[in-house]
Amino acid sequence: MSSVTVAPPAVVRDTASQILDVAERLVQSRGFNDVSYADIAVELGVTKPSLHYHFRSKAALGDALIARYSARFFEQLDRIEADVVGVRARLDAYVGIYAAVLAAGRMCLCGILAAEYQTLPEKMRSAVLDFFDRNEAWLERILDESSRDTAKLIIDTLEGAVMIARAQNDSDRFDRVAERLVSSVVPGVADPR
Amino acid sequence: MSSVTVAPPAVVRDTASQILDVAERLVQSRGFNDVSYADIAVELGVTKPSLHYHFRSKAALGDALIARYSARFFEQLDRIEADVVGVRARLDAYVGIYAAVLAAGRMCLCGILAAEYQTLPEKMRSAVLDFFDRNEAWLERILDESSRDTAKLIIDTLEGAVMIARAQNDSDRFDRVAERLVSSVVPGVADPR
DNA sequence: GTCTATAACGAGATAGAC
DNA sequence: GTCTATCTCGTTATAGAC
Numbered sequence: 001m002s003s004v005t006v007a008p009p010a011v012v013r014d015t016a017s018q019i020l021d022v023a024e025r026l027v028q029s030r031g032f033n034d035v036s037y038a039d040i041a042v043e044l045g046v047t048k049p050s051l052h053y054h055f056r057s058k059a060a061l062g063d064a065l066i067a068r069y070s071a072r073f074f075e076q077l078d079r080i081e082a083d084v085v086g087v088r089a090r091l092d093a094y095v096g097i098y099a100a101v102l103a104a105g106r107m108c109l110c111g112i113l114a115a116e117y118q119t120l121p122e123k124m125r126s127a128v129l130d131f132f133d134r135n136e137a138w139l140e141r142i143l144d145e146s147s148r149d150t151a152k153l154i155i156d157t158l159e160g161a162v163m164i165a166r167a168q169n170d171s172d173r174f175d176r177v178a179e180r181l182v183s184s185v186v187p188g189v190a191d192p193r
Numbered sequence: 194m195s196s197v198t199v200a201p202p203a204v205v206r207d208t209a210s211q212i213l214d215v216a217e218r219l220v221q222s223r224g225f226n227d228v229s230y231a232d233i234a235v236e237l238g239v240t241k242p243s244l245h246y247h248f249r250s251k252a253a254l255g256d257a258l259i260a261r262y263s264a265r266f267f268e269q270l271d272r273i274e275a276d277v278v279g280v281r282a283r284l285d286a287y288v289g290i291y292a293a294v295l296a297a298g299r300m301c302l303c304g305i306l307a308a309e310y311q312t313l314p315e316k317m318r319s320a321v322l323d324f325f326d327r328n329e330a331w332l333e334r335i336l337d338e339s340s341r342d343t344a345k346l347i348i349d350t351l352e353g354a355v356m357i358a359r360a361q362n363d364s365d366r367f368d369r370v371a372e373r374l375v376s377s378v379v380p381g382v383a384d385p386r
Numbered sequence: 387g388t389c390t391a392t393a394a395c396g397a398g399a400t401a402g403a404c
Numbered sequence: 405g406t407c408t409a410t411c412t413c414g415t416t417a418t419a420g421a422c
Contacts, residue, residue, distance in 0.1 A: 015405080033227055034312045036397060050406050052399065107308065111353075115300065115308035117360040119227045125360075132357055149369045152354075156370050157346065160304075160353025164325055167310040167318075176342045177349050184377045208387080229415065243388050245417065 016054045016064075018044060024065055028106035031116055032062055032124075059121040066127040069109045073097070073131070077138050088186045090142050091154075095178045098158045102165055102174050111159045143185075150185055157181050209247045209257075211237060217258055221299035224309055225255055225317075252314040259320040262302045266290070266324070270331050281379045283335050284347070288371045291351045295358055295367050304352045336378075343378055350374050 013021070022043045026035040037048045037058070055061035080093045101108055110131040117125060132155060139151035158178065165174035206214070215236045219228040230241045230251070248254035273286045294301055303324040310318060325348060332344035351371065358367035 030311050031224070031226070031309055033224070034309070037399090038396075047407060048398085049400080049408085053405060056399090058398065111356070112308050114356050114360045115305050116224055116227070118223050129361060132361070147373075149373045152366055152370045153350065153373050156353035156357055157350040157374075158353070159357060160349035160351070161345075163304070163307050163356075164349055164352060167307045168322060168325070173345055177345045180340075180342045180346050181350075230417090231414075240389060241416085242390085242418080246387060249417090251416065 015050075019051060019054055019061075020064060020068055023061060024069065024109065025104075025106065027065060028101070028104075028109050028112060031112050033116060033119055059124065062121065062124045063127065065109065066113070066124060066131070070127070070131050070134070074134060074138075081138075081142065087142060087144050088182070088188055091182050091186060094139070094154075095158065095182060098162050099171070099174060099178070102162050102171050105166065107162055107166055108159060111162060114159070115163075154181065154185065208243075212244060212247055212254075213257060213261055216254060217262065217302065218297075218299065220258060221294070221297075221302050221305060224305050226309055226312055252317065255314065255317045256320065258302065259306070259317060259324070263320070263324050263327070267327060267331075274331075274335065280335060280337055281375070281381055284375050284379060287332070287347075288351065288375060291355050292364070292367060292371070295355050295364050298359065300355055300359055301352060304355060307352070308356075347374065347378065 019040060022040050023035060026039055026043075037051050041048050041051055051061075055064060076097055077094070080090055084090045084093050098108065110128050113120060113124065113128045114132075117128065120128070135155050136148070136151045139154055140148055143150055158181070161174050161177045161181075165171060165177075212233060215233050216228060219232055219236075230244050234241045234244055244254075248257060269290055270287070273283055277283045277286050291301065303321050306313060306317065306321045307325075310321065313321070328348050329341075329344045332347055333341055336343055351374070354367050354370045354374075358364060358370075
């Protein structure tokens, strides 16, 4: 009789995913151009050619990084829209995504890639722009008012706040700025904390 | 009789300044780690060792870049404080500095260095943090209200807005966000444009 | 001050064995 | 799918002539 196909151990991901995990963390910390195949290989205990087997070029690795990051990011936005009620609460949840990134000592992947924009391959550039467009579209949708500039203001402030608070190693700064931002956008009650 | 010492031609700067000029533009476009001595040497029509004569190491070049950029930046802030009257007008002038950077297709030097923060030598890190601290202090001083978080909100938003508008090649986006930002901080009249 | 020449290293990438 | 070995190129930096 044939053996039954069982699910693999939940904690051990396939190699490609493990590569993406390490690469994502390193890129969000140092930037795409300051992460090498050698850095990733050492952490995983494999050699550089092994990485090239899974991602032919560094550009291909970059493409895969943004694709996975974006997919997960917008899944979170879908969940917020489905589970959270009210503009203020939804914005707080949105801010929470950025706060979690900062708490991990990282920048938003597409934020740090935006800073490196001029040095990126064309496909990565488009994917970065797409990330911001979709963020903006989501914010416009959940905001009650019609001003599209509010969505841009929110994105720009949060991306800048993460970048600077990370350099200052001061997550409290991020929290205070985000509170002031959200309060100015949704003039209702103050932060319930 | 001895010859009179005349002022050098105004347009031709000394070599060290010329190196800083080219390096500054390249770093504000691509980031510190993506600018090489070779890039700078080619533009100036000199060789790499010539650059090393003026700036022993790349870290020393980076230190000099931030020092000059900061000095000029805070000179501008001094001038605004001396020549411009009123919170709104001063903030508009402050925003104008960032708008000019964006118009040149650049990021704020310390903004792009903040994104690269984890890879910078220690002295450059301190200088970057100092830049933001002094910006914050200046904003707190010219603002009428006591909220220090407002100063942080302004810096973070402008830095993020420059970063993203540059990637999107959309300076109009920057202008609209900045207008919304300043209006929310100084609830007086709308943009006089 | 600027040059030629070169050292010493790390990058991304490929060939081919296992 | 992962390895060893290697290639080619770019990087910062230095020695020493002019």
